[in-house]
Amino acid sequence: MSYTAPVKDMLFDIEHLAGIEQIAQLPGFEEAGLETAQAVLEECAKFNEGVVAPLNVEGDRNPSSWKDGRVTTTPGFAAAYKQYAEGGWQGLQHPVDFGGQGLPKAIGAACGEMLNSANLSFALCPLLTDGAIEALLTAGSDDLKAVYLEKLVTGEWTGTMNLTEPQAGSDLALVRSRAEPQPDGSYKVFGTKIFITYGEHDMADNIVHLVLAKIPGSPEGVKGISLFVVPKFLVNKDGSLGARNDVHCVSIEHKLGIKASPTAVLQYGDNGGAVGYIVGEENRGLEYMFIMMNAARYAVGVQGIAVAERAYQKAVAYARDRVQSRPVDGSVSGPAPIIHHPDVRRMLMTMRAYTEGCRAMASVAAAAYDAAHHHPDAAARKQNQAFYEFLVPLVKGYSTEMSLEVTSLGVQVHGGMGFIEETGAAQYYRDAKILTIYEGTTAIQANDLVGRKTARDGGQTAQAIAAQIEKTEGELAKRDSVAARAVAKRLTAARKAFLDVVAYVVQQGKASPNAVFAGSVPYLMLAGNLVAGWQMARALLVAEDLLQKGQDAAFMRAKIATARFYADHILAKAPGMRDSIVEGADSVTALPLEAF
Amino acid sequence: MSYTAPVKDMLFDIEHLAGIEQIAQLPGFEEAGLETAQAVLEECAKFNEGVVAPLNVEGDRNPSSWKDGRVTTTPGFAAAYKQYAEGGWQGLQHPVDFGGQGLPKAIGAACGEMLNSANLSFALCPLLTDGAIEALLTAGSDDLKAVYLEKLVTGEWTGTMNLTEPQAGSDLALVRSRAEPQPDGSYKVFGTKIFITYGEHDMADNIVHLVLAKIPGSPEGVKGISLFVVPKFLVNKDGSLGARNDVHCVSIEHKLGIKASPTAVLQYGDNGGAVGYIVGEENRGLEYMFIMMNAARYAVGVQGIAVAERAYQKAVAYARDRVQSRPVDGSVSGPAPIIHHPDVRRMLMTMRAYTEGCRAMASVAAAAYDAAHHHPDAAARKQNQAFYEFLVPLVKGYSTEMSLEVTSLGVQVHGGMGFIEETGAAQYYRDAKILTIYEGTTAIQANDLVGRKTARDGGQTAQAIAAQIEKTEGELAKRDSVAARAVAKRLTAARKAFLDVVAYVVQQGKASPNAVFAGSVPYLMLAGNLVAGWQMARALLVAEDLLQKGQDAAFMRAKIATARFYADHILAKAPGMRDSIVEGADSVTALPLEAF
Known part of the structure; x- marks a missing residue:
């Protein structure tokens, strides 16, 4: 099988980080508990693994073509799309009134990841349809809704x-x-x-x-x-x-x-x-378009996670198979599969930690979206909306930027074979590069984060998130495991770095816009790094508890190991990023334009 | 012009960092002073800009093809190669006895960069010929030398x-x-x-x-x-x-x-x-092959610098031309060329700083090679050889890894146009990906750095380099410029981080090989970052002096600004890297193999 959906990891996030049972308390989501999530994800995995994933390589070798105004898609795409529509996958998150299934985003996002892992090119068609549906739902007249919505929700158009x-x-x-x-x-x-x-x-x-x-x-x-x-x-x-x-x-x-x-x-x-x-x-077109854009930006972030997951799976398979050199610790006496070599494991762990961290962040953002739209209490809706909106540029910007590093490592694990197109690792490296560009480049996401999401409310939302993170640090401090202590140390340092940057953005925003925007992308990367790392820390707490209860020990141990790796090797970058942003703005714009 | 050789920056490095006038004191290099360097570089620039660079895009669109055992290269390649050989470029660094020009590597490396910037694919043919020449010179019998060497040195074969x-x-x-x-x-x-x-x-x-x-x-x-x-x-x-x-x-x-x-x-x-x-x-084949490999590894590092330079030039040209949005500081009242936007400048400065830093490091390494082969004093030869050998994995590993980031930023600066193949930015992104793989992956370079270059002499060479860096910090401390102080702060922190890692590698090498090799690539990246940053710091000192003397003020100011950017935004990563290496080894290998 070329792709195996990480259903178990997704359900872990949905249950323990996104809190699906709380979502199922919200009006309209009564049927959307863990059991539903599991049933939908398993069905979705079957469809994407069996129908969509096998078309991914073909799409790269035999792209869509144009002749006389008509576009012919890759052989197999039209038939697979028909199955996609008939399976009701387009309507997963859309209103029952228009033929959808009205499921929470917390479930829909995981399904979206699978579709994108299976085939990034194929998945773009439904992704754009989702955006059109959002815009019509929000601002379309009843006439427009009557004519177009059901056809879009069912995937017919x-x-x-x-x-x-x-x-x-x-x-x-x-x-x-x-x-x-x-x-x-x-x-x-x-x-x-x-x-x-x-x-x-x-x-x-x-x-x-x-x-x-x-x-x-x-x-x-x-x-x-x-x-x-x-x-x-x-x-x-x-x-x-x-x-x-x-x-x-x-x-x-x-x-x-x-x-x-x-x-x-x-x-x-x-x-x-x-x-x-x-x-x-x-x-008011731009305003409406932003509704589509925000849905699409979140979805593109999920694309980053999706392509990273697929690249990771391919790299692991190669690393288990390819035999080269004796391990440095002498654990194998002759040449061994390269997964035995520490640097190969470092690369695979980096790929895995980024992917799991961003998946967890996206899952939690989706839960906030669900609460923002369905919570009976206005204050809770508002709070969740602010949290979700803060996270959208991180999900989009950070998850896609990390996907560049992950897909590059994917090629690297393959060595020379990775550079040969037939191997397939290079396709992910090429495909991923659009993700940091479309639906707003990383810089555009960062402008959004700096302006609308941080400066506008004087840093309140950012500080509220930091306060939540501090609570997680408190939980970690109560544990006596080596992993919890290691993670707590990095999380605290990263949170403090983040707060310094938030204060800098708020204080300098008006006086020195150049200085703040010189650090806008690094700020986004720091914030994304922190929030994903925070979710990995929460995951570690859950995994330690469940491990003690004897639940799925191998999975829980792996989650703990991955959370610790994330902290040691990714969160550890945060203080340096803070220094560059807060102390390094002048050197970004010091070179006169004519000197470039 | 699609490529303009950075002759001025190269000559700055050759004169002030590599010390060409000292090289010209060495026996055999009497003719190889600054004037010669300038004449050769200018001629080389003309050839590569005019003949080789224009074939780069064609090579991508119309690759070499195979039929019935024969390979037909891209149209224009054979004619350009003929000019290359007739111009005597293949023999630049090779012995006069076999038809070469016997110039120092400090000059040859700059010429190599130009050829590779002009056309990475084309340049590979001479690059491999250089390796064959080295092997025959070192180990070939007189008969083999007589039959093959001159034909190779002249580029005929x-x-x-x-x-x-x-x-x-x-x-x-x-x-x-x-x-x-x-x-x-x-x-x-x-x-x-x-x-x-x-x-x-x-x-x-x-x-x-x-x-x-x-x-x-x-x-x-x-x-x-x-x-x-x-x-x-x-x-x-x-x-x-x-x-x-x-x-x-x-x-x-x-x-x-x-x-x-x-x-x-x-x-x-x-x-x-x-x-x-x-x-x-x-x-003894492997030993001889390593002679070729070491020459080739250095040359591949130069390829990284070369493709980074070309990507930088293309990105700058696009950023000057593309008009989008009003600058955040209100310096232009309407939409402005995107080079006005701070994040675009951050990207361009990152590309520039990496490229200049690695160029300076390669130039200094080349000078050490020249001294190691030509110095009359055996102790000086030995010392220079150790320094050169320590730098080879950094030149190879760090310069190629940074070229992935630089060429990715090059696409990013172009936005959506970057993803369209006709634009040309994507070619550099694709081309660069082989550089971290061939002639030994980054992990292989890192093994070399850890084993043969650090552990074997108990960290002596590494510590000697750190001592040199500390001297540069002392020079910086005597200056009262903001830039010098900013650079000194980062350089000190990075050097200390490096020394911690060296101590860790030396101490743990035998007891915990997995732990050391789990951090081998991060160690290489930290060392490369530091040594390139050190050279940028030396460049800053020179530039401040020459600025005071009124020499080429625009160039010197640009060098100072770039050196400071390097320190604030690249060197600043070093302490975090140290933490990951020294404190994070356990989490690299914690996940059991079956859990991936």
Whole structure:
């Protein structure tokens, strides 16, 4: 088997870190306890291991192709997508009213990881559909919801996000696409959109494009952008498909990775205008798009975890199989599988610890999202929302940055064979590189963390998280195990480093924006490192307790060992990062522009 | 221009850090002063910028191809190689007696960097020829030298290194190729060699394979390996080419990067045996191969610097050109080139600091090599040899590992465009990944550093280097500039961290080999970080002096700013690395093998 879903680790997080039984107390989630989680995850694992994962290599060797405006996806993709839709996987987290299953994100996120581990390119189509669903749920009129939502939730149709234009990437103020109001209340949309994931394909009957455009006469910049639904095929009153709309795929990109995912250039309105329907109110498009973006950012973070997990599994399999050299400790008398060599174990442990740490962080963030949306108490909703929003840039930024290191180590474990494409390790290295870029680069995530998530509330949310972490340190201090003590030491140092940086960001934010933003990505990396490490520390506490109760000793011992490795080798970086941020800002911007 | 050789920075290192005027005092290097260096570097820049660099993208898009045993290189490669050979570039560092120019490595290394920046794939052919020359110079008989050396030094023929077999990668004890003695003193060679760089190509008339094989009846393991010359075409007594030898290229690899460099599978002896000639004595093959390897390892380190430089130049060009968003400090009122944004500058400074730091380290290592080979005083030779040998794993391991980070940042600066292959940034990211693997993975370098370079002399060489660094700290302490003080603080902390690790390696080496080797790569990274940072600190001292004298103020200020950035953001990692190594070994090997 090329991929085995880490169901046990996921359920550990869902049960003990995300607290699924508390989630199941929330209105609307009554059926979503541990048993449901286990049943869904096991079914999901079966589907992804058996159907989606085997297509991953094929997608890389035989990418989606473009001819005369049509995109043909990798052989097998369309059939697998049909199974995906028919299995109800698209609707997992979406409302029952529109054909979904209404499960918590804490369960949905784990399923998302499996799909992405199985096949990053394939998973992008559902990922974008999720974003379109979120936007319509939040801001779509009843008419739009009636026409589009169920088709999207069932996976019969797919969705896209159309933000980027050649001159407008991170800077959406530069969007030029325009939407001209028509007498019937619809709009005619004109413009060019690039980097549109699954902007054209052959896996579904219709594609629902969510498009940012400006209505003539609207304000300059981001305050004048509106959001439109532009379907590939117009929809008749009876729900059947009508005429082909005036949106066409003029090319797809030749990319470093995720080659099976068609990245389209879409041309709107070359033949009179593409028919579009406004979502919500005029000029609030960016706000709505951020709803999609935030869902998508979390999901991209999960992609990082997913590709890291797959790279780890492949590296472990190779390290067990490849025989080279005698172990330095003499434990084997002749050449041994390379997993015996300490540096190979260091690489595998690094891969494993990053992956488990980020998975735990994402699981806890998902639980906060569930509580933020379902908790009966407004204060609890607000608190959970703040926590979730703080974590989104960490889940996105940190999990994807770590996936670069993990997939690089994955190649390294394979030695020379890793550089040969047939081996397959290099695909993860190539695929992962997009994750730190799309749905907002790491720098964009870091801007969000610094501005909206830290400076805006004067560091309150950040400090509240630090206070929670201090409580975990208190729990660790009560244990007398070597591992708990080692983890407590690193966690305390990392938390203090984090608090120093938070204070620096809050104090310097207005006076020295350059200084703060010079350290924004390192701040994100420090915060992500800390929060993931904190979750590993919580996991260690749980694992020690369960070990004492005699529950699954091998798993619990492995969790303890991995948590300690995380603390010793990853959390240990935090104080140095603090120094660079707090004391090193001047040297970031000291070189005059002309001297580069 | 797609590449501009950093001649000024190279000459700064050669003059002020490597001390070219002292090198020119050494017997044999009388002509090799600063003026010569400048003349050679400028000529070399012209050739590489104009002839070799333009072929780099073409090599990626139109790689070398194999058909019926023949390899056709990328269009333009053969003609460029002819110019390379005719220009005398292959012989730069090789003896005048065999048609070379006998220049110091301090100059040759800079030329090597240019060739590799221009085109990593192209440069591999000369790189391997250099290794073959070294081996023949050291251990070849007069006959072998007479037949092969001048042809190799002039670049008329090229050389290869044949170590790897499918079952024998890092572990050469597993070599199975055999060489059967013939009555005339020659051998017949049989076996399969893989991963042979430029093992077959169409750029030169003959290929001189240096091949590891076992003579039947020789001892087991690495003590029974001998080294042979096996030419593609036999050479007649008059020096003309004779019959085709029984070595054939049966395929080339489909790789992640360096696609224009043909990586051959070579089959020896399928038709009766390939004629080979022993190099030096029986069973000393590994020893001779290490001569080639050490030259090649240094050269691969330079490849890391080279690809980092090229990625940096491309990223700077894009960052000056791409306009997105208003700077956070309000210094530009509308959207500005992204080089104005602090995080883009952080990325560019990181790329620049790593590149300059590693270049300086390599330059100083080259000077030590020159002194080790040319100094009239035996004690000075020995001391320089020890210093050089300590630095080789750092130059190789650290410069290539940093090139992964730098080329990844290069893609990141380009945002979404970086992921599109047409942009070209992704090629560097793909190409660089081989550098931490071939000629010994980073772990193999680290084993060398721990074992032969640190433990064997009880840490003496390492401590001697630390003592030198402390002197530099003393110099910095005499300055009253903010930059010098900032650098001194980080350098002191990093040196102390290094000394702790050295003590740990020496003390634990025998008792706890697993613990020491669990930290071997982190030790290498810490040592490389420190030595490169030390050279940046020395550069800062020189730059402050020259700035005061009014010499090239813009360059000197840039050097000071870059040195400070290196200290604040890279050297600052050292104490955390020390903690992981000295306190974190247990958690590397705590997880039982079956739990992965």
